[in-house]
Amino acid sequence: MSLKTHCDAGCQKAFTLDHFQQEKLNDGIEKTFYCCPHCGQQYVAFYADEEIRKLQARIRRVQKRFADPADKHEDAARKEAELQALIKEKMDALRARVEGGGGGE
Numbered sequence: 001m002s003l004k005t006h007c008d009a010g011c012q013k014a015f016t017l018d019h020f021q022q023e024k025l026n027d028g029i030e031k032t033f034y035c036c037p038h039c040g041q042q043y044v045a046f047y048a049d050e051e052i053r054k055l056q057a058r059i060r061r062v063q064k065r066f067a068d069p070a071d072k073h074e075d076a077a078r079k080e081a082e083l084q085a086l087i088k089e090k091m092d093a094l095r096a097r098v099e100g101g102g103g104g105e
């Protein structure tokens with residue numbers, strides 16, 4: 001995967017994003033992020049905890065159903081959309097919790 005982006009919070013230079021880095025935080029939370037190669041500015045892609053990783057594994061299983069011509073793709077698409085919405089909601093909540101700085105549960 002590679003994606004063109006630019007360093008909007010740092011040096012403003014364009015760069016190609018071709019890999020993410022991961023860092024383990026407390027409570028089984030993993031931060032997935034990338035850095036600007038010019039100035040090192042860090043950008044967080046998302047945070048994932050155990051629950052989110054399980055949902056991601058489930059969505060990958062659902063996505064495999066699209067490769068099977070005998071499977072019900074409409075049903076798989078509906079489940080995929082449901083899981084994506086759920087993952088987004090959980091990631092947003094987790095990011096707010098991690099970056100919120102001790103606002104409590």
Ligand SMILES: [Zn+2]
Nearest residue numbers: 007011036039
């Ligand atoms: Zn930069």
